[in-house]
Amino acid sequence: MTLNETISAIAPSVTLAITSKAKAMAAEGREVFSFAAGEPDFDTPDHIKEAAIHALRDGKTKYSPGVGLSELRAAIATDLNVYNGLDYEASQVVVSDGAKHTLFNIFMAMLQPGDEVLIPSPYWLSYPEMVRIAGGKSVFVEAAESDGFKVTKASLEAAVTPKTRALILNSPSNPIGTVYEPAELKAIAAFACENDVMVVADEIYQQMVYDGVASPSFASLSQEVYDRTITVNGFSKAYSMTGWRLGYLAGPMPLVKAISALQSHSTSGPTTFAQYGAIAALQGGRECVAQMRDAFAARRAYLYDRLVNMPGITCVKPMGAFYMLPGIGSYGMDSLTYAEKLLKATGVAVVPGKPFGTDANIRLSYACSMATIREGMDRMEGFLKGV
Numbered sequence: 001m002t003l004n005e006t007i008s009a010i011a012p013s014v015t016l017a018i019t020s021k022a023k024a025m026a027a028e029g030r031e032v033f034s035f036a037a038g039e040p041d042f043d044t045p046d047h048i049k050e051a052a053i054h055a056l057r058d059g060k061t062k063y064s065p066g067v068g069l070s071e072l073r074a075a076i077a078t079d080l081n082v083y084n085g086l087d088y089e090a091s092q093v094v095v096s097d098g099a100k101h102t103l104f105n106i107f108m109a110m111l112q113p114g115d116e117v118l119i120p121s122p123y124w125l126s127y128p129e130m131v132r133i134a135g136g137k138s139v140f141v142e143a144a145e146s147d148g149f150k151v152t153k154a155s156l157e158a159a160v161t162p163k164t165r166a167l168i169l170n171s172p173s174n175p176i177g178t179v180y181e182p183a184e185l186k187a188i189a190a191f192a193c194e195n196d197v198m199v200v201a202d203e204i205y206q207q208m209v210y211d212g213v214a215s216p217s218f219a220s221l222s223q224e225v226y227d228r229t230i231t232v233n234g235f236s237k238a239y240s241m242t243g244w245r246l247g248y249l250a251g252p253m254p255l256v257k258a259i260s261a262l263q264s265h266s267t268s269g270p271t272t273f274a275q276y277g278a279i280a281a282l283q284g285g286r287e288c289v290a291q292m293r294d295a296f297a298a299r300r301a302y303l304y305d306r307l308v309n310m311p312g313i314t315c316v317k318p319m320g321a322f323y324m325l326p327g328i329g330s331y332g333m334d335s336l337t338y339a340e341k342l343l344k345a346t347g348v349a350v351v352p353g354k355p356f357g358t359d360a361n362i363r364l365s366y367a368c369s370m371a372t373i374r375e376g377m378d379r380m381e382g383f384l385k386g387v
């Protein structure tokens with residue numbers, strides 16, 4: 001049979017190759033220390049689960065409105081207002097099956113064939129694939145490790161063309177943990193306004209920040225910035241709800257309407273009883289998030305300290321999310337070879353940097369236990385002595 005050209009060109013995930021190898025090793029009875037997780041290792045807090053269970057028992061098992069339950073959209077608008085100082089109406093919110101789905105919808109609704117999207121690199125590996133599926137073209141804006149992997153107004157200006165429609169801004173970021181400072185955000189905002197570029201602000205890790213750094217919503221910078229920003233967030237990372245599949249956007253009405261129509265013919269509304277869990281997440285306070293963040297903070301401190309004390313390893317200090325992207329360039333191996341050798345020799349599973357746009361780095365997630373981090377780092381240190 002013949003396949004759709006765009007879809008068959010989607011790059012298969014290199015990440016999956018390593019994680020399936022790690023799983024096979026574990027199945028053979030070998031000890032595996034995995035730093036590959038892309039999701040928090042905590043269970044969803046009880047009050048959230050209880051709300052979904054209650055909703056199920058209460059018969060909330062039918063279709064929800066295509067854009068999500070109005071109670072949930074209102075709770076999201078309130079949350080964005082209270083915590084992020086953003087003035088969205090509930091009608092400007094669309095709930096989808098995870099923030100990944102939200103992002104997918106945005107590119108499908110926004111891009112025309114050949115439209116360019118600026119993607120700071122290293123990047124989250126799904127962005128370019130989504131842009132490609134939507135018929136757009138990714139333009140990578142390289143950010144050097146020596147610059148903390150941050151793009152600047154100047155580097156964005158060097159990449160902009162008359163076809164540039166949007167910029168994806170992911171702060172705090174996956175795979176680096178970069179958090180842009182308010183002054184840096186302002187410079188990026190000036191770029192967007194001067195060049196008439198929309199900003200897709202993926203703020204999924206917003207609550208996972210450390211050492212008291214601020215991570216304001218991009219849309220909160222000014223009215224002009226608000227008008228050209230699509231705020232994206234979700235429940236997966238902050239509330240450890242990855243399997244619930246709930247994410248959302250808030251943004252300009254024309255986009256909301258387009259996505260509402262798109263969703264009405266594709267997925268329809270997200271799972272109804274899950275949305276009741278999400279309402280409880282937003283209304284239950286952020287104490288549970290703070291507890292998870294404290295655990296991440298302790299792991300981050302330890303892992304960072306271990307990495308930067310290993311010979312030949314460099315590492316940008318992450319200020320948010322739960323990833324680090326250490327540089328392995330001095331070992332003269334590409335990231336996939338490095339990850340495969342490390343796994344085979346020590347049972348330590350890391351994700352190669354290549355699919356994130358950097359072949360001189362590996363990604364370590366610290367969404368794993370402190371015991372895994374300790375033993376994993378001992379083993380990686382031993383491995384490095386031998387190469």
Ligand SMILES: *Cc1c(COP(=O)(O)O)cnc(C)c1O
Nearest residue numbers: 098099100124174204234236247
């Ligand atoms: C995990 C993640 C998402 C989306 O997660 P969902 O589970 O689909 O809500 C979006 N952006 C980044 C950068 C992520 O790491």
